[in-house]
Amino acid sequence: MAQRQMAFPQADCSECPIRYRAVCAHCEGDELNQLEAIKYYRNYAAGQTIVWAGDRMDFVASVVHGVAALTQTMEDGRRQMVGLLLPSDFLGRPNREHATFDVTATTDLQLCCFRRQPFQDLLSNTHHVSKRLLEMTLDELDAAREWMLLLGRKTAREKIASFLSIIVRRDATIQQFAKGGALAFDLPLTREAMADYLGLTLETVSRQMSSLKKDGVIRLEGKRHIVIPDFDALMHETGDDSDGGVY
Amino acid sequence: MAQRQMAFPQADCSECPIRYRAVCAHCEGDELNQLEAIKYYRNYAAGQTIVWAGDRMDFVASVVHGVAALTQTMEDGRRQMVGLLLPSDFLGRPNREHATFDVTATTDLQLCCFRRQPFQDLLSNTHHVSKRLLEMTLDELDAAREWMLLLGRKTAREKIASFLSIIVRRDATIQQFAKGGALAFDLPLTREAMADYLGLTLETVSRQMSSLKKDGVIRLEGKRHIVIPDFDALMHETGDDSDGGVY
DNA sequence: TCTTGACCTTGATCTGGATCAAGCGAGCCC
DNA sequence: GGGCTCGCTTGATCCAGATCAAGGTCAAGA
Structure with missing residues (x-):
């Protein structure tokens, strides 16, 4: 788990004129x-x-x-x-x-x-x-x-944490910083769109973001820029199996 | 809407020795x-x-x-x-x-x-x-x-009604009766499995089934046998567009 | 016949997240 | 600069569905 392996998708294909x-x-x-x-x-x-x-x-x-x-x-x-x-x-x-x-x-x-x-x-x-x-x-x-498991059975806090970890895993543009492996990125969604993603209201999204911030799981710089000092700590909030799942 | 067209899947293929x-x-x-x-x-x-x-x-x-x-x-x-x-x-x-x-x-x-x-x-x-x-x-x-829309945004009553209509549409064994087009079938799931399908507890499933029964939307003969006197009335409880959706 | 256990129903109470409401900060247009 | 609007936060209150608890029904097996 320490040396997490992430498969970053590549948007461009250098050999491919279609860039697809x-x-x-x-x-x-x-x-x-x-x-x-x-x-x-x-x-x-x-x-x-x-x-x-x-x-x-x-x-x-x-x-x-x-x-x-x-x-x-x-x-x-x-x-x-x-x-x-x-x-x-x-x-x-x-x-x-x-x-x-x-x-x-x-x-x-x-x-x-x-x-x-x-x-x-x-x-x-x-x-x-x-x-x-x-x-x-x-x-x-x-x-x-x-996503169905998330919608049907997770709490609001687990939904937010899961969403953040999904964005981190899928978004190729996220930078991996040197010190302590902190991750930083901009949310590509408004609070309302996040609510639509998660089956919540935008107020609940906002509250849970504040709560994760208060507990030091994430840092919020401005409304959209997120810093995750410890990815494992975030994963711990998702409710998912801690061992990374598929083997 | 009156002459609802349903595509019943065929489990067997008479020409096919694999029956698949x-x-x-x-x-x-x-x-x-x-x-x-x-x-x-x-x-x-x-x-x-x-x-x-x-x-x-x-x-x-x-x-x-x-x-x-x-x-x-x-x-x-x-x-x-x-x-x-x-x-x-x-x-x-x-x-x-x-x-x-x-x-x-x-x-x-x-x-x-x-x-x-x-x-x-x-x-x-x-x-x-x-x-x-x-x-x-x-x-x-x-x-x-x-299913994601159901899990994220529907009420318990809408979930139950949607589930019943999904079973009706998908299950090839359901008999269409002559008088008034009433439908009858056995539920293939326990209340607990229904709860797992719908993101509810089994108690809530039971209560909403009783409620739909009380309101005459369904009839319950035994625990598992369901009669739907008016399919449109059931559809009306699902929260879905009334016009059958895809065109 | 009686016992057992799986399923299901119903009642009482609790609570997480919805809803209603107010206010903040930052861009943008006049 | 002033006033807007948009996106967001935070507070107060409410309620649908969860939770806790008890009891009912029915089939299988002793």
């Missing part, structure tokens, strides 16, 4: 050209909606930088985030014309889009792309199941 | 022989554990009949169900040696198992099997996200 490691890591020659031909970039400002649930969606995409959220909203306004997309994550579902969830940019965001129909054609012909996509989908399913 | 529609629906000749060669059946009694999280798992499987549950348990005993497998559902993850979650039979259960390594080999060579598996995994991910 997730899909094209093993593409070569003709396949790359095909992907190049159907790709284009799109930029969104923080807070902008990319698609609404039910909208026609004529592309699939990969996050280049920034953060996007999938959310569901009930008729009376109750909202639940159901997906958080960080750089290199995949957005959209092949063989589905309409979006199932609202997608919004929670920070400034760049997407690398592929037109859906030709992308699907490529999928049919290129086995390793669909294998990769299956792998990614299975990983997302595992993440969703962890 | 989900995977082999479009397999022919040699592929079928390959699947036949690596398949075997296993039976479990209600309550039995199939694998523990972390156990080595040398097979993948399809549910032939009965119901299985994937659950996660925290150190202090809090439990959350994260998957519910009905007939024709798929169990196990290709390219993963060890189970991530506990798997238990919640009713008497028969699995059609395939040895994992040769199944993976088949996946690599047979495009339509891996395409089918991707499709199934994406469906499961969508289901998991609905």
Whole structure:
């Protein structure tokens, strides 16, 4: 546990002109050209909606930088985030014309889009792309199941600690400092978006952040900048098995 | 809404000797022989554990009949169900040696198992099997996200109503009666397992079932047999959009 | 027939997080 | 500079669902 091993995802792939490691890591020659031909970039400002649930969606995409959220909203306004997309994550579902969830940019965001129909054609012909996509989908399913445990059974404090540790583990930009392995990063979400992620209200999020701060588990520099002096101490607050889980 | 269309999954595939529609629906000749060669059946009694999280798992499987549950348990005993497998559902993850979650039979259960390594080999060579598996995994991910909304934002009453409607929609054995379209079925889960599914305690499950009964939304014949006189009335209790959702 | 134990129901009470409400600080526009 | 608005914090109060506790039902087995 002392020498924690973290797998930082790489948003860019230096050999790949598409800069989209997730899909094209093993593409070569003709396949790359095909992907190049159907790709284009799109930029969104923080807070902008990319698609609404039910909208026609004529592309699939990969996050280049920034953060996007999938959310569901009930008729009376109750909202639940159901997906958080960080750089290199995949957005959209092949063989589905309409979006199932609202997608919004929670920070400034760049997407690398592929037109859906030709992308699907490529999928049919290129086995390793669909294998990769299956792998990614299975990983997302595992993440969703962890998230379900969080939503169903964890306390507010455990939810906050778990959320912070998830961000730390997934965000490639987080710097690992020398002294004592303290971690520092900016939250990519408002308190309200965190509440939607965790199934809480924004007031409870704020209170629990203050409480973790008071207890020295985190430091807050400004509203968004977090310093974690001792990652193990944070993990201890998550309620998860202490031994790092999967072996 | 009056003439509700339900897609009942078919557990058996009459043309398919493997009786496993989900995977082999479009397999022919040699592929079928390959699947036949690596398949075997296993039976479990209600309550039995199939694998523990972390156990080595040398097979993948399809549910032939009965119901299985994937659950996660925290150190202090809090439990959350994260998957519910009905007939024709798929169990196990290709390219993963060890189970991530506990798997238990919640009713008497028969699995059609395939040895994992040769199944993976088949996946690599047979495009339509891996395409089918991707499709199934994406469906499961969508289901998991609905489930997250339920866990994070719904009230106890809405959770129970949603659970019942999910069972009705997914269970192929449910009889549709002539008069008024009333539905009747046996719950495949104990109150405790329902609580684990919904992120509640078993007492709250029991109380809300009684409440729905008192209000005439459901009838309870014995502990487990449910009659739903008016499916729309039940749907109205779920908190979901009334118009059936996806279009 | 009686006992046992698994499941389930119901009542009384407690509490974590929701809700309602006020105020703060920092950018931004006039 | 003054006034806004947005994001956030903090306090007071409330309540849905948890917890604690008792008892009911039914099937299996002695």
